[in-house]
Amino acid sequence: MKTCLVVDDSRVIRKVARRVLEDIGFEIAEAADGMEALAWCRAAMPDAVLLDWNMPVMNGIDFLRQLRREPGGATPKVVFCTVENGPDHIRAAIEAGADEYIMKPFDGDIIEAKFAEAGLL
């Protein structure tokens, strides 16, 4: 079973995302900020990361840049999921190595479509 790390400081969003992703066959781990997410990745690299941008301690873009420098950190498909919906943010995410980008608010269909786009389904 493929694994997905859901990184978001909102417990509600994590819960919604977990339900959608479990329905399409992922095993889920959760992290509330980038630092916690890095710890997860160093312990067990997931197949996918669903990543919020604005979080305390370490934000999503800093996490992504760090992840891509870690051993094995090039492998996970990273899908941003954020209220930051401007072209500048999107370009920065792509440059940092994001595979896809979801603009909140999202629904289950969008997550599924974007995961398919990232080659995860």
Added chain:
Amino acid sequence: MTPEDMDLLAALGRARAGVRVETEKPYLVESRLSPLARREGYDSIDALIAALRAKREDRLIWAVVEALCRSDTAFFRGREAFAQLRDEVLPALSHRRSEAPIRLWSAACATGQEVYSLAIAANEATTLATGTRFEFFGSDLSERSLEKAQAGIYTQFEVQRGLPIRMLIKYFENQDDTWAISPRIRQMVRWKRINLLSDLSVMGRFDVILLRGVLRNMDASLRAKVVQALVALLPADGVLALDPEDDVSEFDDVLTAAPGGAGIYLRDPSVRVAAAA
């Protein structure tokens, strides 16, 4: 809605557009008609249908038929077909055409996502002959859909259905909460309201025709007529793109499926879809 109302709607859909109204799904019919009823100033769908019977007004009849025919659409719907067009069909065509432009038609383009996907796919094709020109053409039964298509402005939800994020950034401009297709792409497309039951022989030649989301809801007796009319517009090396799940057994004398199962059909099976390596 009474069974008689449903019969009336079914008869209108069949007669005017050849469309099979899904009378077994009243909720679907209601969801399509209720925005129209509101827009036209009726309190309910029943009031709208009563007016339809009383007035027999052509404009209102068409508004109802258009609402009933509205189809679900998304960018790059049926992704495999667009990949095959980009990587095989368009390069092959471009090397066979020297001067003439390659003409592409989305024959039920709804709110435009399909034509713009075609234009993006053509723009992303990397192995075209130098100097290849494209002409894109979008048509639909619904004037309202065409207006939106022509504007090329989509909500955040719409651009997240089927459009890869890199394509969004490359081909769209962000305006507040909406995304507008870049003028360069928009200006490549021409639009027209076309009923596929009308005489299509006046349309001229097309190299690629997309007819998707149509046949499955089309009255069985009309499917072959429409497909044959479209095939007649294709040159020998032209292709018709249908939905992969469309039943084509009625047309296998005029069409041959291209390899890949993406719903792409060849007029002449002896013409190879891919460019010679």
